[in-house]
Amino acid sequence: MRLPLALVVLAAAPAIADTSFIIKVSNRVTEVHPSATVEVWAEFNEDLFAFAGSKFDFYSVSDSGSFTDPQCMLDDPGTFPGDVSQDGDSVTGIICGQLCFEPMECFGDFSNPVRIWVVTWSTNDFASRSIALATDTSVFDVYLSSEFHSASFLDELVEGSGVIEVGCYADCTGDETQDLFDFLCFVNQFNAGAQSADCDGNQSLDLFDFLCFVNRFNAGC
Ligand SMILES: [Ca+2]
Numbered sequence: 001m002r003l004p005l006a007l008v009v010l011a012a013a014p015a016i017a018d019t020s021f022i023i024k025v026s027n028r029v030t031e032v033h034p035s036a037t038v039e040v041w042a043e044f045n046e047d048l049f050a051f052a053g054s055k056f057d058f059y060s061v062s063d064s065g066s067f068t069d070p071q072c073m074l075d076d077p078g079t080f081p082g083d084v085s086q087d088g089d090s091v092t093g094i095i096c097g098q099l100c101f102e103p104m105e106c107f108g109d110f111s112n113p114v115r116i117w118v119v120t121w122s123t124n125d126f127a128s129r130s131i132a133l134a135t136d137t138s139v140f141d142v143y144l145s146s147e148f149h150s151a152s153f154l155d156e157l158v159e160g161s162g163v164i165e166v167g168c169y170a171d172c173t174g175d176e177t178q179d180l181f182d183f184l185c186f187v188n189q190f191n192a193g194a195q196s197a198d199c200d201g202n203q204s205l206d207l208f209d210f211l212c213f214v215n216r217f218n219a220g221c
């Protein structure tokens with residue numbers, strides 16, 4: 001049986017990736033690791049050439065921590081890392097982009113997804129909670145081809161969302177109880193080489209981190 005042409009074309013079409021912001025959080029925030037690095041990545045349809053630029057605001061739903069040191073990771077003189085609000089809960093007016101004009105050389109980062117912005121979030125309140133993160137975007141442009149024609153993809157953009165987990169270090173599972181599963185959680189992180197397993201904060205993972213975790217567990221949350 002022959003399929004109608006339209007169906008054949010549909011079946012052969014490649015999957016279209018989301019045009020979206022992705023938010024990555026480096027670690028759970030605890031008294032041992034009181035800050036986390038938060039990254040915003042831009043992802044777009046793989047048929048397109050490169051990320052061109054964006055203007056957005058960045059929010060957390062919390063008044064118990066704050067952002068510092070925002071940085072646009074794209075190396076272009078037209079970029080602006082944003083203004084941290086007085087309460088530290090948001091960064092507004094972020095502009096990150098990479099400009100290319102023919103016939104100039106273009107020295108942009110043409111990765112997809114591409115890391116475009118980084119900020120540090122920290123607190124001195126380690127009560128167990130989840131901090132919601134979100135982008136609010138007014139410009140999102142992508143280069144269509146290597147000839148550097150860009151177009152807005154704001155209508156297709158999926159805004160970024162993420163979560164910072166905060167809690168007591170010894171409650172590794174974050175369920176607000178201390179039990180055997182917290183030891184298993186720590187061992188898993190240790191075996192995975194996670195920064196969060198560096199209990200004594202000396203930038204290496206060894207037996208002393210186990211002893212440190214046992215001490216913190218015994219001290220309680
Ligand atoms: Ca627990």
Ligand SMILES: [Ca+2]
Nearest residue numbers: 198200202204
């Ligand atoms: Ca260590």
